[in-house]
Amino acid sequence: MITQEKYRSKAKKLLADGSVKMVIGYSPGSTADRRRPLFVRSFEEADQLVLDSNCIANLSGYLVTEGLLSDEKRVAIFLRPEGIRSLNILAAESQLNVDQIIIFGFDSIGREVSSLSGEHAGEFSELISSIKENPPEKSSEPLLYQIEQMNPQERFAFWKEEFSRCIKCYACRQSCPMCYCRRCIVDSNQPQWVNTSSHTLGNFEWNIVRAFHLAGRCVGCGNCDRSCPVNIPLRLINARMAAEVLESFDHFAGMSTTQEPVLASFKKEDSETFIL
Amino acid sequence: MAKIGVFICHCGENIASKVDCTKLAAAIGEHPGVAVSVEYKYFCSEPGQESVKKAIRDNNLTGVIIAACSPRMHEATFRKVCAEAGLNPYLCEIANIREQCSWVHNDNDMATEKAMDITRSMIEKVKRNNKLQPIEVPVTRRALVIGGGVAGIQAALDIANAGQEVVLVEREPSLGGHMAQLSETFPTLDCSQCILTPRMVEVAQHPKIRLLTYAEVEHVDGFIGNFKVKIRMKxxxxxxxxxxxxxxxxxxxxxxxxxxxxxxxxxxxxxxxxxxxxxxxxxxxxxxxxxxxxxxxxxxxxxxxxxxxxxxxxxxDEFIDLDIGAIVVATGFQIQNTAGYGEYGYGKYPDVITGLQFERLATASGPTSGKILRPSDGKEPETVVFIQCAGSRDPSKGVRYCSKICCMYTAKHAMLYAHKVHHGKSHVFYMDIRAAGKGYDEFTRRTIEEDDASYVRGRVSKVWLENGKLMVRGVDTLLGRPVTIPADMVVLATAMVPQPNAKEFAKTIGIAYDEYGYYNEAHLKLRPVESSSAGVFLAGACQSPKDIPDSIAQASASASKVLALFSKETLEREPVVASTNEATCAGCWGCVLACPYNAIEQKDILDRSGRIIKRVASVNPGLCQGCGTCVTFCRSNSIDLAGFTEKQIFAEVMAL
Known part of the structure; x- marks a missing residue:
């Protein structure tokens, strides 16, 4: 509650003196434990802002809404550490100018919400480094551990079963802050690389292409996973890719606003285990 | 309506022995859009090429498939054939049924099936090929020669004497390279300095040559005909x-x-x-x-x-930026660090010296004014032992190759020693005498027969000092017994190795090198002076160990390649270049980073009042080499490669 009040008054102050044109935060949702995004444009609306442990969605994707930042005015946004990492990637990929973004950083342990110190992207580098150095316990993702123990055939069968439910609604894409392309590859039909119908081949194509597009970019915010209407554990694929790039290239997504994309940059010390 | 001509080549027995070409031609003839499907023993022959031209004209073909060898072999040949018959050359594709089919399969039926798949797949591709026009790029008629040894000097003079501008860069304070250090040169014994220094002066005074000594190439950008080179003037x-x-x-x-x-x-x-x-x-x-x-x-x-x-x-330090059209790399060699041969006592006994040190003793301009004197006490050695292959042809010391020049210079050393120290006696330990070259074998025979060098076939195991004598323990394999020779001086024929920074430097200029660091030629036999990068040529010992005549010959060959390039004002380049879709580009600049040729830049799209609407990636066709790296990186599929468009590749895959 203290953190919520602190940020409410900060939002009021920034909106009142015109230092930001909008605050992107959370408001109560359709059920008691759901929160929906709130776009606060005026001083009065700021009282609707809610901040508690149920505020889990990564809101950074809203920043790249076409035209939002083109007037060069500033926007404040509530971000968890993963959200700050997404923001760094968006800046590194030239999708926004971080100088326009004021961060209302927060994190939660249990039901306890705490604010993060700093309000500009560059001020969180120590926090992000410590997340890199102290990865979550394996036991926090029992399913991931379980999948990794499977042999390739079992794993293939597992994902085939999971993907069989995919209805190609692309909610994962829409909710992902990294999926900002004006035209997604699946919307390109000359040629139609990814089969649009919802059968095994097309479902595999889509989900594998997305996993590759997120290699070295996914921060594990879980937006895709939560938005999936058929509950495919998408975060696990991306977590696996993130672990691969970390191990192979020591690349931890979203370290800074100048981090080079892992798949487009080359370092002499890169391991070349894939060259036989 | 597509009218595709398919020409199935037997390649003598190479393809026909595994692939049933008659069956293939019949099956392909049934494929939609194929107007002509014929087989022939050698389509690359004169009558073969003529038959392709005739078929194109007679049938008004809209595309041609040559089902034959690898495109690397004959794509250019057949594209030229198509152009001569009035068909855009980029409407011709090669279906590789030799290297990728007949050569690698044993089962005839399955090989024939596979040949059908390969050919069908290419037919579907060629149906979607676009007419492409070659890109013309201007050529900067100025050559950069890197290295001022004898190879670099020769290349620079040849190019300059043909009237083209040359910039010669040498990292040492003076021109000359290793040749300037030598005494006399085999097989004619002309004094090295006497034949080299006039050329050095000629370079310095040549109106077409800009000489930059004590300078290093810092950075190379660009491509054939249009390199941008940064030179550091130390x-x-x-x-x-x-x-x-x-x-x-x-x-x-x-x-x-x-x-x-x-x-x-x-x-x-x-x-x-x-x-x-x-x-x-x-x-x-x-x-x-x-x-x-x-x-x-x-x-x-x-x-x-x-x-x-x-x-x-x-x-x-100062920096100079140069526009360069062609580069000749003549960076030379070094001699192997002889300290690796502890058993020969180099570094421990002052009178165990390298061949290059012997050159300095034997030359009139050297520290002893040409007298053969021992470094330890300045006395004339009465007995000298020469050890050949002291490094070369020795895998345990990391050099498996033959350094090529040592047999000859050792023979020369023994000869010079006999001429200078009349009562002296020389012994030469050798593995084989490799004296292939004009007048070379006669030269080594002269050393043995007229100058009384005693050649012992065998290796030396150890050199040690005993009572003021260097005891050389070896084996005479022809007599099958060990020998020990007390010597006053031991000369090691040290291996030639690449420059210590050869690999790093290759990366600076973007050329390939072998396991040792010698620069790779584009083709060992057919393109020996071209590097793997277009517009970069090789001369001298940076490519492999060479003697002076070979280095000079290669330098002149490189010069002729440069002059051929400079003979026209523009250069035609393959139109296989990438282009971006500005409407869908998300502007993440991954392609800009991924491009190994720096060919992609950011482009602003402006509205009428000049405000930036968005920024997109834009490919410079002059710089693009068509490698396709950007295409694979682009997440929104906003980059396409002419000649290998997504539609073409997709059709190729779907035909399988």
Whole structure:
């Protein structure tokens, strides 16, 4: 509650003196434990802002809404550490100018919400480094551990079963802050690389292409996973890719606003285990 | 409506012995859009090519498939055939049914099936091919020659004498390279300096040659005909423009005991120095590491002695940017660090020396004025043992190759020794005598028969000092017994190795190298002087160990390649280049980073009032090499490669 009040008054102050044109935060949702995004444009609306442990969605994707930042005015946004990492990637990929973004950083342990110190992207580098150095316990993702123990055939069968439910609604894409392309590859039909119908081949194509597009970019915010209407554990694929790039290239997504994309940059010390 | 002609080549037996070409031609003839499907023994032959042209004209073909060998082999041949028959050459594709089919399969039926799949797949591709026009790029008619040894000198002179501009870059203070260090040269025994120094002077005075000594290539960008090169002019601390080379500074310099690199440690030099008396340009440099002023801020004796104030201790490195059309790499070699041969006592016994050190002893301009004297006591050696392959052809020391020149120079050394020390006796340990070259075998025979060198076939296991004599223990494999020869001096025929920074430098200019660091030619037999990068040519020992005649021949060959390139004002380039879709580009700049040729730049899309609507990636077709790296990176599929468009590749895949 203290953190919520602190940020409410900060939002009021920034909106009142015109230092930001909008605050992107959370408001109560359709059920008691759901929160929906709130776009606060005026001083009065700021009282609707809610901040508690149920505020889990990564809101950074809203920043790249076409035209939002083109007037060069500033926007404040509530971000968890993963959200700050997404923001760094968006800046590194030239999708926004971080100088326009004021961060209302927060994190939660249990039901306890705490604010993060700093309000500009560059001020969180120590926090992000410590997340890199102290990865979550394996036991926090029992399913991931379980999948990794499977042999390739079992794993293939597992994902085939999971993907069989995919209805190609692309909610994962829409909710992902990294999926900002004006035209997604699946919307390109000359040629139609990814089969649009919802059968095994097309479902595999889509989900594998997305996993590759997120290699070295996914921060594990879980937006895709939560938005999936058929509950495919998408975060696990991306977590696996993130672990691969970390191990192979020591690349931890979203370290800074100048981090080079892992798949487009080359370092002499890169391991070349894939060259036989 | 597509009218595709398919021409199935037997390649003699190469394809026909595994692939049933008649069956293939019949099956392909049924494929939608195929107007002609024929087979022939050799389509690359004159009548074969004529039959393709005739079929194109007679049937108004809209595309051609040559089902034959790899496109690397004959794509250019058949594209030319199509162009001559009036068909855009980029409407011709090769279906590789030799390297990728007949050569690698045993089962005839399955090979035939696979050949059908490969051919069908290419037919579907060619249906979607676009007519492409070659890209014309201007050629900067200025060559860069890197390395001022004999190969670089020859290449520079040949290009300049044909009227084209040359920039010659040498990292040492003087031109000359290793050849300037040599005494006399086999097989004619002309004095090395006497034949080299006039050419060095010619380079320096040539109106078409810009000579940059004590300079290094820092950075190379661009592509054939249009390289951008950055040169670092290392600070000499002596003004090149005013120094007259009088040498007063060198006489006055108080630091006189520095081991001379040019004399391989057998002579001494000062801190301000020229490598040798005939240096070109005859302008000294200050060796910062040895100079007293740079060590403790006091001295400047040379500055006081200079009557024209040419010395400037505040001089900084300077950079020169050059537009260059072609590059000749002639960076030469080094000799192997002989310290690896502990058993021969190099470094431990002063009278065990390398072949290059012997050259310095034997040359009139050397530290002993041409007298063969022992480094230890300055006495004339009565017995000299030469050990060949002291490094070469020895996998345990990391050099598996033959250094090529050692058999000849060892024979020359034994001969020079016999001429200078009449009562002396020389012994040569050898593995084989490799004297292939004009007048070479006659030369080694002369050493053995007229100059009384005793050749012992076998290796040396150990050299040790006993009662003032170097005891050389080896084996005479022809007699099958060990031999021990007491010697006054031992000369090691050290291996030639690439320059220590050869691999790093190859990365700077973007050429390939082998496991040792020698630069790779584009084709060992057919394109021996071209590097793997277009517009970069190789000359001399940077490619492989070479003697002087070979280095010069290769340098002249490189020069002729450069001149052929400079014979036209523009250069035609393959139109296989990438282009971006500005409507869908998300502007993440991954492609900009991924492009190995820096061919992609950011482009602003403006509205009518000049405001930026968005920024997108844009490919410079002049720089693009068509590698496709950007295409694979682009997440929104906003980049396409002409000649390999997504539609073409997709159709190819779907036809399988």
């Amino acid at each position: 600070s000499r601390y002596v003004n090149r423009d005013v120094c007259t080379g009088c040498g007063d500074c060198m006489v006055k310099c108080p630091v006189k005991k520095i081991s001379s690199e040019f004399d391989c440690g057998l002579g001494k030099r000062t801190a301000i120095y020229t490598p040798f008396a005939q240096s070109v340009p005859n302008i000294p440099v200050i060796d910062k590491a040895s100079c007293i002023y740079f060590k403790n801020g006091k001295c400047k004796t040379c500055m006081k002695s200079c009557q024209i104030n040419a010395i400037n201790f505040d001089m900084q």
